[in-house]
Amino acid sequence: MSRLVMKFGGTSVGDIDRIRAAARRVRREVEAGHEVAVVVSAMAGATNQLVAWCQALSALHDAREYDAVVASGEQVTSGLMAIALQTEGVEARSWQGWQIPVRSDDAHGKARIERIEAETLIARMAAGQVPVVAGFQGIGPNQRITTFGRGGSDTSAVALAAALGADRCDIYTDVEGVFTTDPRIATRARKLDRISYEEMLELASVGAKVLQTRSVELAMKERVRVQVLSSFSDAPGTLVVGEEEIVEKELVSGIAYSRDEAKVTVRRVPDRPGVAALIFGALAEAHVNVDMIVQNVAADGTTDMTFTVSRADFPRAEAALRAAHDHIPFAEIATDPNVTKISVVGVGMRSHAGVAATMFKTLADRSINIQVISTSEIKVSVLVAAEYTELAVRALHTAYGLDG
Ligand code: ADP
Ligand code: ASP
Ligand code: MG
DSSP states (O other), rough: OOOOEEEOOOGGEEEEEEEEEEEEEEEHHTTOEEEEEOOOOOOOHHHHHHHHHHHHHTTOOOHHHHHHTTHHHHHHHHHHHHHHHHHHOEEEEEEEEGGTTTTESOTTSSSHHHHHHHHHHHHHHHTTTTEEEEETEEOOOOOOOEETTTTHHHHHHHHHHHHOOSSEEEESSSSSSSSSSTTOTTTTOOOOOOEEEEEEHHHHHOOTSSSSSHHHHHHHHOOOOOOEEESSSOOOOOEEEGEEEEEOOOOOOEEEEEEEEEEEEEEEOOOTTTTHHHHHHHHTTTOOOEEEEEEEETTEEEEEEEEEGGGGGGHHHOOOOOOTTOOOOOOOEEEEEEEEEEEEEEOGGGGGGOOOHHHHHHHHHHTTOEEEEEEETTEEEEEGGGGGGHHHHHHHHTTOOOOO
16 A cells, blocks of 8 residues: 555646546555545646736735735645546545645745645544645735745655655656657657656756656655656656656756747946946845846947846846836847746766767757756756747757757
């Protein structure tokens, strides 16, 4: 007998038939003798609609109220899933984040889980009940509802698996596992049987949204065995495991892209010590995370500072810089939301030169201009115009020999 967490993503609970199908999968595991806890996302599209309503009222809305709104999608599916399970003859009940409770910090909209008080769930599971936990949501220090950032129910599932001491955390989604790149834009993408925490972490952090970055971070830290698999088929999925469990190490394990980037250029700031601290200090104070950065110095002693932020932070980034104009001298701010970050990831890069050169050459051969570059030990990322996303991903996938 094992203890399992089964998490169903948006498409896997996208309508009543899908919820019924998911409930049957849960029943199978329960009938096989396992103790199961379920975590659900909102129905596909529901969270986008809720976010859009908040945006329509105000781009700079109160993040605490945003959380109250967007957490509601998971309340619906947790109740529906509990009903579906009961209909299948499985004893079940729904749990909202605050009821368990799933305690988080107060960074509304992107809160971090601090602790899950799982004792009651463990007792109920031992007595044969399946808890259906609303993913994505928790409760902050001020007793207000928090959410964990887009894709956050993956993190709810892994955190719950850790708190329950589960044997495995199964993430059911709409593709058969983790692929060498997004199978929806590259038909030649190959499914991986296994991927290391480190590579998965890097892929997730540069945009492979099949797992939320924090869920991988947490799985790695707590050593939770994660399996990504499809709720639409019985094909074997991908196991996310320690590097020592991977036999064949590839030079490049995958290509990811992120459309969630927006480019900001602060033009003609004085080229002197302290200017970067002023610009990025103002952004930090506004809770804006900055991703890629480049600085170009001109002959006249000024510099252009270009960086990227997530699209959600874009209005706040611009507002924060304009508000700080009194003590940050700049000529103008130019913005461009039509950009995509494309990244090549692989642990093999630690020991092999030439990965970046291949990337630049491949893009040059397709006349794709590179706007910003950033690298880490096992990753190279470039920023390109959004219209080249598919072309760039497919060309790189072929160039690194990843095509299936
Ligand atoms: P869910 O609602 O189940 O959480 P998501 O949409 O968040 O599903 O994540 C699954 C999607 O991730 C897939 O439909 C696929 O388009 C995308 N994806 C991006 N990169 C990858 C990758 N390397 N492997 C698998 N899927 C990927
Ligand atoms: N429903 C939330 C979202 O769409 C959380 C999730 O699906 O993981 O971001
Ligand atoms: Mg997801």
